[in-house]
Amino acid sequence: MNLFVIWALTTICVMAEVAHEENPYTKAIKNNKQWHSKHGYVQVRPGAHMFYWFYFANGTQINADRKPLIIWIQGGPGFAASGIGNFAEIGPFNMDMQPRNHTWAKERNVLFIDHPVGTGFSYVTNNSLLVKTDREMAMDLARTIKVFFKRHKEFRKTPTYLFSQSYGGKLCPRLAFYLHTAIEKKSLKINFKGIGIGGGWVNPKESVLVQPEFLYLTGAIDRNLYLSSSDVAKKLVRAIETQAYSQADILDDYLFQTLNGQGELNFNNVYAASPYPALEELDTKMNQYVKPTLTGVNKTIKWTYLSVKAYQSLKQSFLVPSVSFLEAILEKTKLKIAIYNGNLDVVTPLGGASNWVHNLKWHGAAEFAKAKRHPIRGSRNGYYKEMKRLSFWWVFGAGHWVPEENPEAMAHIMDYLMAEDDGDSKN
Structure with missing residues (x-):
């Protein structure tokens, strides 16, 4: 048997295995019909x-x-x-x-x-x-x-x-x-x-104002970063109070970058691992397994856990x-x-x-x-x-x-x- 035939048979077997792979979402629904x-x-x-x-x-x-x-x-x-x-x-x-x-x-x-x-x-x-x-x-x-x-x-x-x-x-x-x-x-x-x-x-200003101190007290950032980020937070709060939202938006991005200056933080939970790897996997599962089961859904949509376009459109708000x-x-x-x-x-x-x-x-x-x-x-x-x-x-x-x-x-x-x-x- 030549190498081409072996490759062809192997490919067919792999494709057959993929074709018969059960959709985990469909399986979940079958096992939990209620x-x-x-x-x-x-x-x-x-x-x-x-x-x-x-x-x-x-x-x-x-x-x-x-x-x-x-x-x-x-x-x-x-x-x-x-x-x-x-x-x-x-x-x-x-x-x-x-x-x-x-x-x-x-x-x-x-x-x-x-x-x-x-x-x-x-x-x-x-x-x-x-x-x-x-x-x-x-x-x-x-x-x-x-x-x-x-x-x-x-x-x-x-x-x-x-x-x-x-x-x-x-x-x-x-x-x-x-x-x-x-x-x-x-x-x-x-x-x-x-x-x-x-x-x-x-009330974003109240949340922003305490972020540096909270991260400092939990040990997520050191004193130097606490002091520098606190200065940025105070400027950001003043911009919000004067409704200078364009300036506030720039300062908000800068505060985020500053707080992550000693390593990426998990803003969802200060002591937990980042949820984003799991959410990126969810993108695949939603498109590959869930979307095909939803009748009437616009199938041309590539589902993502976050719409960057929708987020950017609301930046001024x-x-x-x-x-x-x-x-x-x-x-x-x-x-x-x-x-x-x-x-x-x-x-x-x-x-x-x-x-x-x-x-x-x-x-x-x-x-x-x-x-x-x-x-x-x-x-x-x-x-x-x-x-x-x-x-x-x-x-x-x-x-x-x-x-x-x-x-x-x-x-x-x-x-x-x-x-x-x-x-x-x-x-």
């Missing part, structure tokens, strides 16, 4: 299409409308909820395509939306349609949510909550206010009950705070609010989050400041305090992704927010 979901597109503007992926509570449509409904607002901006929120944090399967024990889809309906347009499976026919402001992004999301509830009228009376993370946490108060206004004007019919903000970039919308919600609505932050988070350090929450201007601010803390359920999971409709949670052992890094504390936060009787929330 996870029924629906997905689709909403054209929010001509040429701008937003993708959503909806999991029924416990994977079944039967009595799903009697379970709470969570709308997940991802961060970034430009991180894809269909992959990060879904597979990296709270969906039925993890990034290894294995069942997640603490999925939010148990006893709850979960709606993921790839936002802004141009992110994940959402797309635009022209890059000029990418959003440039938080207002534009929130309007697109509000339109998507309106269409979803028109398509699924059975959920209009279902208790519905927004849960958000990072930049999504900055967007959440604005979106919540838009939804509340639409409900009052009777252009939207949903039973909107509350919002959760995790690692929220709500990145450091604009959304505190005023949160204060308006506290003053003008009956929405219940839970704000939570991990103690290992570098993007939004816990101290900075506590500062901006305690500086909120609302009718219960003085009482909130004096309120005592209670332990979070479980062992050494942290503390929380509450007053009227606002609660703040110090979550231990978690960084920027609280749902995945401390699911026990996260379960308490969700139970608290969704409890009809506030007296039950401490149990």
